[in-house]
Amino acid sequence: MIVAFISLVFLFLVAVGLLARRRPPSTPPGHSCHPSHSPQPQDSSKRLARADNTLQIYDIQALAPRHEVAWYLANLIEKDGAGDWPPRTDHVHWPAALRPYKDIYLELAPLLSAATPSLDDVVNTERREKYRGLMRKLLTERVNVDHVRGILSAVEAGNWDGMTREAYNGFYCCVAVCRHAYRWATIPVVKVAQLETIVEFPRELEVPWTYLQRMFGVTADSGNNTANVLHNFDLQGERVYKINVAMKDLIRESEEIFFRMFLDLEILGFPIYYSMVKALVAFDGGDKPACIRYLNDVSGHLRRLLSVFFDNVHGGRISPLVWLSYIQGFQGWGIGRYINGEYVKYDGLSGNHVLVFQAIDAFLGIERYLTDENMERYIPRNQRELCLAFKRHTLRSRLAPPGQNPEDDRIEEALQRIVRQLRVFRAAHRTRVIPYLEQPAPERLPMTAGKSVLNGSSLREALQVLDNLMVTRLRETQ
Ligand code: HEM
Incomplete structure (x- = not known):
């Protein structure tokens, strides 16, 4: 009995090993070139959710040579995702030269947030200078920029011997959060910090950032949802770089719930990407009933995904009393630099970066x-390309006019169901976010992380601008 069981397990492992060796071809069907590096080893033992994706990933890899949308999804998983999605991230097994960054962030974290934000510019300036001075000192003492550059140049040249893709993802997050911590230098965000226009970052935070941003194909000085949020979970699902480590429970718990939501969205997003690819492959293969089944699957998965928003974005889970000052501010940016003589200002993070939507x-x-410009600033290249591929293959422009083909009518109905789900989300999002945005925060000017300091002479006017954006989006969702 035991022997039979061991043999079965052995056969299963051999089969999985054989499957894992299959890789998508190096170019999408119909395309001639793409950036490539060697595939990274997969460790499926640590997180159940990742192990659950194995068969779907194999299926996507098998479809990749035949269908470009499958190819782009396989490419995203293999490269940015380090073999899975959401991306796998390792915050421990880094080359020695990179480790000081993590130590420095964690050592300074207790100094970042203030239990009582000051309304006095002088006090705030002192606090910020102290934090920045300490970070600069530790970076100079502990980081050897030439070694860091050496490691990142090797990776850029395609040599991954020195670090895994998981570790690269982790380091991306670490440098991003160090930069955000340095940018604000005190949390809650305060007016003197908001009024800065240009900040000179320490070399230790500039040099790696250029390599990391090039690898992900994004251009902003600020981080993004992938770097700061998705990569901020280790292989056990623990969040690594927290913001308010020394603050009261209400703040720390709201912070955890808020950011965990974004990881959960991508965990539940994966079966949606998979079902959308399968629906397109079925349609292109002439199997419309299968296409309809996959579209229904999209709806089912989307219902679960949206419940993450509905179950968490309310005062019982994420407190509006602390969100604006303690949770959102860190992810803002609102400063820039001169590029070819022109001042370019970057924004911080927003739900608008979330891939699944x-x-x-x-x-x-x-x-x-998002505009083309903002896509290039904040959305990693392989995520952008996947979305462009979905857009090129959209079903709606390929269906017969209503009433002419019953199967096409059923496909349109299934698509309409998904549209209605999105509309429900967008209508709810519009109203649910208001209590968070209208909290008084006298220490700062009206600002969202995603849109920086808001124009408008009063908070009410500023909120109206945001509401208009959301209403327009709701109108466009059809
Ligand atoms: C307290 C929580 C939240 C607040 C205060 C908030 C606020 C906002 C604001 C003001 C905008 C419009 C400006 C911009 O583009 O940045 C926006 C956009 C957006 N947010 Fe949120 N948000 C919150 C949570 C979320 C969550 C959890 C999600 C995902 C489930 C999300 C998804 C989006 C998306 C997709 C957009 C782009 C517009 C659209 O596609 O409808 N937001 N959010």
């Missing part, structure tokens, strides 16, 4: 929310 919008043929 961009991918579904593209799949449905809905116009993009």
